[in-house]
Amino acid sequence: MIFNENYSIELEYEHCKGSICDKSDNLMHKHNTSEVFILISGKVSFFIEKNIYTLNSGDMVILNYTESHKFIVHTCEDAEYIKVNFLNKVTSFINPPAYDPTFCFTVRPAGEQNKITLKDSDFAKLMEICTKIEVLRNNQPFCYELLELLYLLEMLIQINYIYLNITLPETKYPRPQKIQNIITYIDDNFSSEITLEELENRFFLNRYYISHEFKKLVGTSVINYIITRRLQFSKELLRGGCSPREACSLSGFNDYSNFLRLFKKYENMPPSRFVMQCNKNETSTNPKAHSAKKINKAYTSYNLPDLIIKDLTWSPETPKEGDLVIFSATIMNKGRAPTPDGVVIGVGFCIVDDKGSTIASTWTDKHTRSLVTGDSIMLSANNGDDGRRYWIAREGIHKIVAYVDDMDRIAEINNENNKFEKILQVCK
Known part of the structure; x- marks a missing residue:
């Protein structure tokens, strides 16, 4: 069945502008869907299986449901991106010898050929399709569900055409296990005090080697990566109902004035205005908006198992x-x-x-x-x-x-x- 009992193909579509949206994909995870990620502006590090891809404006990532991944928006960038998640069964009515529009999602080895740098003309065509989906979702005209399916198929056909005409391999960096161990340690302990000296002693690696290799692979420095993780977590806490002072403490910023300075520097607004924007956007077109506050309240309880x-x-x-x-x-x-x-x-x-x-x-x-x-x-x-x-x-x-x-x-x-x-x- 392509449509569920609610006459939906269960398409998830997010158009995120600015830091208000970079909330959920900073831990390694998988979906039961395939995913298209198009970076419109900013800079992002995408971790897929054992590889790291650095994305700039106009880059696209394709993923299938078997691929473990996460992405980190660089703190100095005001990113804008579109993320589309769809179930592969939406093309189940297409029988061979007709071309399968999910081909480029399923034919690749896990973690390989995920990144595509789009030509200007290809980027424009995909943006045109995305605009049609957004207009459709805002207006919901007659036969809305069928039109949504048609636009998704149009997008997948265009992506396959781009994929089959790639002439240059994408830039990727296999993650050395030593650096991966450091990334995992930071992800698990960013709310605690972490210094280059501590990493040097813990992992028996020279701090200058750590700094150089980390920057080359992740696209940002160790310190900026830690700040990014703390800021992302602080925003989760603020969305979940924490006060700015609570978010500061629980996310690992020991000095409140430093937290306010960094938050304003990287988010272009103080925490209080960020909270006001979150409340204002609760009724946005994002289908997860209403449940986000409820889900994120889990983060307000700090001393719990996980x-x-x-x-x-x-x-x-x-x-x-x-x-x-x-x-x-x-x-x-x-x-x-x-x-x-x-x-x-x-x-x-x-x-x-x-x-x-x-x-x-x-x-x-x-x-x-x-x-x-x-x-x-x-x-x-x-x-x-x-x-x-x-x-x-x-x-x-x-x-x-x-x-x-x-x-x-x-x-x-x-x-x-x-x-x-x-x-x-x-x-x-």
């Missing part, structure tokens, strides 16, 4: 059709407090077919011991559909989606990072 899935496995490792498959997940608490003792740490496992439909579910709901900060535990399914802890394997390619704290029993710093996906191929 559960993530580090890995997803199954037994047998290479199942054949008819095998009884049991799923397991390795759970880590990367938060700032242990989980409550006696409260279930649950994990749900969903088996999704190639059409995007959930065909079976299993789960684990027996573990009640506290999980302290930094510790990990492997949990295996103990129940499921029809009381079975296993899934009877079917031939084909399946997406396995695991959710930690699937029943929302535990208050967390961030419940947007509880999902983990892997592809499982079952042979006869």
